[in-house]
Each structure stands twice: as structure tokens, then as C-alpha cells.
Amino acid sequence: xxxxxxxxxxxxxxxxxxxxxxxxxxxxxxxKILGYMxxxxxxxxxxxxxxxxxIADGIKLFLKEDIIPDKASKVVFVIAPAMxxxxxxxxxxxxxxxxxxxxxxxxxxxxxxxVNIGILYIFAVSSIGVYGIVLAGWSSAxxxxxxxxxxxxxxxxxxxxxxxxxxxxxxxxxxxxxxxxIIEAQKGVWFIVPQFFGFIIYITAAIAELNRTPFDLPxxxxxxxxxxxxxxSSMKYAMFMLGEYINIISVSGIVTTLYLGGWSGPxxxxxxxxMIKLLAVVFFMIWVRxxxxxxxxxxxxxxxxxxxxxxxxxNILFTPLLMWFFGYL
Amino acid sequence: MAETKNxxxxxxxxxxSTHGVLRLILELDxxxxxxxxxxxxxxxxxxxxxxxxxxxHQFIPLTDREDYIASLSNNxxxxxxxxxxxxxxxxxxxxxxxxxxxxxxxxxxxxxxxxTFGLDIGAMSLFFYCxxxxxxxxxxxxxxxxxxxxxxxxxIGGLRHDLPEGFETRVxxxxxxxxxxxxxxxxxxxxDNKIVRMRTEGVGIISKEDAIDLGLSGPLxxxxxxxxxxxxxxxxxxxxxxxxxxxxxxxxxxxxxxxVRMEEMRQSLKIVQQALDRxxxxxxxxxxxxxxLPPKQKVMTEMEALIHHFKIVSEGFEPPVGExxxxxxxxxxxxxxxxxxxxxxxxxxxxxxxxxxxNLESLAKMSEGKLIGDLIAIIGALxxxxxxxxx
Amino acid sequence: MIKALAEGLSVTLKHMFKKRAxxxxxxxxxxxxxxxxxxxxxxxxEDGSEKxxxxxxxxxxxPANAIHxxxxxxxxxxxxxxxxxxxxxxxxxxxxCVDACPVEALDMTGFYEMSCYSRxxxxxxxxxxxxxxxxxxxxxxxxxxxxxxxxxxxxTVSR
Numbered sequence: 001x002x003x004x005x006x007x008x009x010x011x012x013x014x015x016x017x018x019x020x021x022x023x024x025x026x027x028x029x030x031x032k033i034l035g036y037m038x039x040x041x042x043x044x045x046x047x048x049x050x051x052x053x054x055i056a057d058g059i060k061l062f063l064k065e066d067i068i069p070d071k072a073s074k075v076v077f078v079i080a081p082a083m084x085x086x087x088x089x090x091x092x093x094x095x096x097x098x099x100x101x102x103x104x105x106x107x108x109x110x111x112x113x114x115v116n117i118g119i120l121y122i123f124a125v126s127s128i129g130v131y132g133i134v135l136a137g138w139s140s141a142x143x144x145x146x147x148x149x150x151x152x153x154x155x156x157x158x159x160x161x162x163x164x165x166x167x168x169x170x171x172x173x174x175x176x177x178x179x180x181x182i183i184e185a186q187k188g189v190w191f192i193v194p195q196f197f198g199f200i201i202y203i204t205a206a207i208a209e210l211n212r213t214p215f216d217l218p219x220x221x222x223x224x225x226x227x228x229x230x231x232x233s234s235m236k237y238a239m240f241m242l243g244e245y246i247n248i249i250s251v252s253g254i255v256t257t258l259y260l261g262g263w264s265g266p267x268x269x270x271x272x273x274x275m276i277k278l279l280a281v282v283f284f285m286i287w288v289r290x291x292x293x294x295x296x297x298x299x300x301x302x303x304x305x306x307x308x309x310x311x312x313x314x315n316i317l318f319t320p321l322l323m324w325f326f327g328y329l
Numbered sequence: 330m331a332e333t334k335n336x337x338x339x340x341x342x343x344x345x346s347t348h349g350v351l352r353l354i355l356e357l358d359x360x361x362x363x364x365x366x367x368x369x370x371x372x373x374x375x376x377x378x379x380x381x382x383x384x385x386h387q388f389i390p391l392t393d394r395e396d397y398i399a400s401l402s403n404n405x406x407x408x409x410x411x412x413x414x415x416x417x418x419x420x421x422x423x424x425x426x427x428x429x430x431x432x433x434x435x436x437x438x439x440x441x442x443x444x445t446f447g448l449d450i451g452a453m454s455l456f457f458y459c460x461x462x463x464x465x466x467x468x469x470x471x472x473x474x475x476x477x478x479x480x481x482x483x484x485i486g487g488l489r490h491d492l493p494e495g496f497e498t499r500v501x502x503x504x505x506x507x508x509x510x511x512x513x514x515x516x517x518x519x520x521d522n523k524i525v526r527m528r529t530e531g532v533g534i535i536s537k538e539d540a541i542d543l544g545l546s547g548p549l550x551x552x553x554x555x556x557x558x559x560x561x562x563x564x565x566x567x568x569x570x571x572x573x574x575x576x577x578x579x580x581x582x583x584x585x586x587x588x589v590r591m592e593e594m595r596q597s598l599k600i601v602q603q604a605l606d607r608x609x610x611x612x613x614x615x616x617x618x619x620x621x622l623p624p625k626q627k628v629m630t631e632m633e634a635l636i637h638h639f640k641i642v643s644e645g646f647e648p649p650v651g652e653x654x655x656x657x658x659x660x661x662x663x664x665x666x667x668x669x670x671x672x673x674x675x676x677x678x679x680x681x682x683x684x685x686x687x688n689l690e691s692l693a694k695m696s697e698g699k700l701i702g703d704l705i706a707i708i709g710a711l712x713x714x715x716x717x718x719x720x
Numbered sequence: 721m722i723k724a725l726a727e728g729l730s731v732t733l734k735h736m737f738k739k740r741a742x743x744x745x746x747x748x749x750x751x752x753x754x755x756x757x758x759x760x761x762x763x764x765x766e767d768g769s770e771k772x773x774x775x776x777x778x779x780x781x782x783p784a785n786a787i788h789x790x791x792x793x794x795x796x797x798x799x800x801x802x803x804x805x806x807x808x809x810x811x812x813x814x815x816x817c818v819d820a821c822p823v824e825a826l827d828m829t830g831f832y833e834m835s836c837y838s839r840x841x842x843x844x845x846x847x848x849x850x851x852x853x854x855x856x857x858x859x860x861x862x863x864x865x866x867x868x869x870x871x872x873x874x875x876t877v878s879r
Contacts (some may be wrong), residue, residue, distance in 0.1 A: 036735075036736045037732040037733070037736050038458075038735070039458070039738060039739075040740055040741065143336065143338070288729070289453075291728045291729050292451070293524050293525055387781065387816070388783070390812055390816070479812070493753065493755065517728065517730075518732065519728075521723075521727070522724055635822060638822060642780065642820045643777065
């Protein structure tokens, strides 16, 4: 029993630590990749190739003055960033980074838990993240934040539906909700091939969920300054940023698991394949950010409800045909 | 039942996308703009009053700083107005060089417009690609005049110094690479993109009659379908001898303004090619001893040139009594100078008719009843430069 | 439509592998032409005497009233400028003073890094503007490009 608890504790620290480290360096990677695509070098002063930049940013954010507006509801103001960060970290528990390996004579799976309702758990938990944004926008007593928070939360709720429906296709094909079993069901062909449209719909809806370009109007600088986190400073702002980037990692992890075959691949160890695919999805998101302009808000909502939702439902209706074609039935 | 009031939002003078210090007081009903009041004057420097205390020659650097994005156009308008007042003839080499440089300046100004327009809408990368081409043009200006932004290269009577050596090669190199950059870099990333079309088509429409009533000029007027270009209707500087087309739009929305400006860049490149091919030799400055500075060699050796030099530098020249108005086509529209001279060496009244000031008045008409997101695209396509709005 | 979206992505990807356009200042600097309008310098004759004759033309033509000087007679009875001041913060770097000088005493160099910690530091006197005596190596100077395209010395101003 204690052995089990010990293993779990170690896994917890390792996975959490590794994800935090990856997340900080993904912020650097985003700035460098955006820079290279814009024919400029990105951060390169702090350490070679800017490698110490995330540390510098972290120190800066720690040392900034923490301002709470006078009219804000203090309790809600302080809790809101935590409510945005905690669900993001909780989804990391079910992402399967690698299969069972033997360490020091024991079989250890490189994921926290394999609940048999894995996808449902992810959905439930990420929906709680919306609360963090609504409360942040509402509790800072400012017009800009309120508008930004409302828009953001409306956008996230609308696109969650399409995300869910797109995943139903994958669930049908793998006949299980557990993440590990979905990876095992992709032994023949990765689900991106039969579920290509589902993949496109899921990635689009996921980028909208993460409030990234082209769906980042609520926090677009040309508009209402910075949206729901206008009034936040120092560590609370850092927690929002952490939440956003950890969300990026977990969404990329989900896409890798569900559509790109998870940890399967020749020669290299499975953990390496998982990370490569995850980073490829993150690169794709950064690439999209460098290229496309943003949607206007009503166009964004129209797109979510009138285009993406019917497309995802159509995907569900077509999946049995694809299943028969690819030999799953 | 509670009463709802419209929200008053202040898009203040410091804002990432109002192209300078423009303050907009918006009355919003949800997302819709009910009333829009622009407030200007944050960049007022009293240039017109300063002009009354400076000689005609000393005023030229101040014109640079009005429309600071297309400063050679301002120089050209002022110099041509004073030459019209004096009845001065500019030598052919200076005329062709003026056309060449002004068209290059038009391309540079439209490149800034394109980059910032993309930036406002959210396509960040386009800005950097445009700046790369603009750097080449600015380097050419720097080789001619010594400055990149406030160029101050035209003098009353021609050019301040002759074109430098190697200038033709640089312009030819630029002409070679630019069309391919336009097609591959700017258009492929921007023009056919569905998101861009959704943000710009049907947005900010203004009808032909309204445009003419409001006094719009430049690409905004041409996008509505009115083929009015001062270079064709009242040609100056020899423009009637160049072969180029006027770009007109059909609908008058933001996408048409984009297309008009892209086409203008291509036509400008065509004019630059023609000007480069026909650049004659000869003097770069008119020969009038009372108005134009004599060359330095003569000043250091001949007595007469020295006396003229002293007189022109210290007192300037005295134009005949009268008033004159002359306008040219800048990248933003019709720029006009109105000078009243009372016979002394300083103007009695110097009035600068900025195109952005008049174009800005149409902002309320174009955006009332539309959403905030549209407002950003509309201001971007309007391309105001607050330096010339406020003077 | 998909083709247009994919083309946009290909443009940004292509640029990722092109040469960066950034100039890494201060390790690299841009190269400017000989005509660049930067800091002024006062020239000397070959024998070391100042070329400036104190004719006031540069002060008169300056649109920003940035140049001030006082003419006087030196021991040889020749006219020269007793003191000569340019307020770099008022100057608009238009170059009219250089055009106005009848003896080619005033020039503009390619030096532009003139920032300092106080407003007074931007008022340049003759000692900051005169080129060093020919053969003088004691005075601190920077090498800048002159109008003719050759490297020339201009005094370092340290405030």
C-alpha cells in the first residue's frame, strides 16, 4: 500500500515538474518561432538563444507589485486565477505519456491514472475552467474586464459543444472512453485517417477554447485592451498565463492521444514519440497564430454555432460508414 | 423594468490601433456603435503659425513633419506651390527625379499602411514583411538626402543635391524584386484568406454621392468607384507624359480600399520604371539667382555668387503679392497648400489642406450602426496620419 | 478556400528559413551613406587654424534657432568665432546650416549616438564640434564617415 502511495507521489512530482518546465520553455519557443516566421530572431539576449528568458520572466513577474483594485470583490478576485489554473493542471492526470516501463524492478505506467471514463473526466474538469474567467471578468470592477470576461466565456461554452461532438467519432471507433484503450485501438491506423474531419473540427474548436488567434478577440490588443485579465498583475496574472499554457499542453496531449496514435511509433522509446507529436501540435498552433488574422466577435459565434456544430454532428452521422470502410465494424 | 442607458467608451489617445493620437468617444449599445465623436488636436504644433515667422526656404523641413509617413510628398506640394507663386521653371532632370522619388515614397507609405492594417486585424507577420521592403526604399532615400524619415530633399527650384552615384542600380534592383514580393508574400498571406474577406467585405461602405459630398479624396474616393486622381485631372510635374492607370473599386468597402492601394503600388512601380528610363542629364536646380542657392564651388570663388548666396540665406526672396493654391495627390489623398504673400520674404498666411483631416470626417458616417470590430478595420483602411490632421 | 488557408501557412513557414532582417545593435550597426545628417563638425585648414569665419549665416538660416555664436578677431587679425554653440536638442537635423556655410567649415557626420543624462549635456560647444588638430592623438575622438566618404575624426563628448 505504501509502495503504491510512494510511486504515485513520485509520479505526481515528476509529471507536474516536467509539465511546468515544458510549459515555460513553450513560452520561449512561441516567441522564437513567431520571431523566425517574422524574419526576426525573437529573444536572444538573455542567455544563448534566449534560453534563460523564461527564468527572467518568472523572476520579473514575482517581483512586480500586486495591485487589487479598490472596488473589486477581493475574495473572488483572488480565487479566480486559481479557478482557471487548477482545472488545467487536473486534466494532466489522465494524459497517457507512455506505456508501462520497468524502473528498478517495478512496473510503472508513465501516466497518473487510467480512469475508464478518461475523456468524460477531461471534459468535466475543463468546463470548470470557464468559471475562472467569468469570475475574473466580473470581480475586477471595470467595464473592459466585464465585457472581455463575458465574451470569453460565451466563446468557450459555444466551442466546447463542437469539441465534444467531434470526439464522439473517436469514441465510437475505439468503443471506450479510457485514454489508454484509445491508444491501443489505434494499432492499425491512426484515427486521424478515418476521422480527418473530426480532427480538423477538434483542432479548430480547441484553438477557440484556448482563446488563441484566430479566436482571440476577447484578449486582442487592438480592442478592449486585454480583456478579462486587464486588472491583474504579478502572480495572479502569471497564474492566468500558466493556466493558458498548461491548457495548450493538455489539449495537445489529448489531440496526440486521440488522433495521432499516442505513443506508438518505431525505433524511439514511446515517451519520446509522445513528446514529439505533442510538440508538433503545439508548433501547429503557433504557426496558425503567426499567419491568420482574428475573427470579429459575431463572426466567431456564427462560425461556432452555424458551421462547426453542424459539421461535427455530420461527422458523427458519417462515422459508422467510415468504420465499416476501415474494417472496424 | 429598468431603463438601459448606452455605454460611453473612450478609445483614448493612447491606443494600439488608432494610428496616432486620435481620441474617439463611442456611444455603444451592446456591441453596436450608436454615435462616434472623434476628438483631435493632441498633436497640434502650430505649424501654420510658425510658417508666418520663417522664410519660404526655412519652412521646408517643417513640411516634412506633417505627414511624417510620406514626407517627400509634403515637400513636393510646398515647393510646387511656391514655384507656382514665383512662376519658376524647374529643369527637366529635377522634374523626372521628383516624380521618381515621390512614387517611391508612395510605395513606402502604402507598405506601412498594409503592415499596420494587417496588424490591426490580427495578421502579425505581414507587418514584418512589408517593413523589409520599406527598409530598402528608405535606404535609397538616405543615400540621396541623408535622412530616412524627414527627408527634406526638394528645394524651391529643384533638388537640394544631385542624385547620388549608384542610385539607378539600387532602384533597378528594387524594381526587380518588388512585384514578386507583392505576389508571393503579401497577397498569398492576406488576399484570399477567408477570415480577411469576412472582416473586410461589406464593412464601412460609403456611397459615391456621400463620398463626393464629404470631400473625400485619395484611395477612399477611388474605392467608391469615382475615377478621380489629381495626377490625371490636373497633372503636375509632367505626369501627363507617363503611362499609368487609375485604380478604382466598385463597392466602397474596406476590401476595395485594400485592392485600390495594392493596385496603386503596382502602378507606382510602373511610373518609377518609366521615370528611371527617361532620367535626363543636366542641372538639378533652377538657375534663378534670386531664389536658388548657387553651387558651393562658385560661392567660394566668384564674388557675385557669394553675394547672391548671402542674400538668399539671410533674407530669402520676395515673391510677388498674391495668393496661390496648388494640390497634389499624396498616398492619402489631395494635399493642398494655400499661400498668401504680401510681398515680404515671409508668407502672410500659409494654409495646409491635409487629406486625412477631411477623410476623418467620414468616419462617423461609415461606422455608426456597425460593430466595434468593424471600427478597427475601418480606421485601418482610412489610414489617417495624425501629424497632418492636427498640424 | 482551404487552398488559400494552406497558402498562407506556407508563406510563414517559408520565411522561417530565410535570413533574419534584424541588425543586432550594438554589436552590429547599420551602414549609412556619406550624406547622412548626424552630428555636426567644424573643420580646420591643413595648418590647423579653424575654417569658421563667424559670418552668422548658419545661425540665421536655422529653422529651429539651434545655432548661436559670437564673432571676434583673433591675434592675427583674422575674423573667427569666439564661441560657437549648437543645441542638439533643438536641432532638427535638416542640414541647412551645412548648405549655408560659405567656407565649408560646417559639416554633418554619420555619428548619431548622442544620448546623455541631462539637457545641458546636449549643448555642444566648439570643443565638442571642432575636429582635432592634424596629428593630435591626445584628444578622445570617434571615427565617422565624412561627406566625401572617407573616415574622419570627430571629438567624443562625455557627460
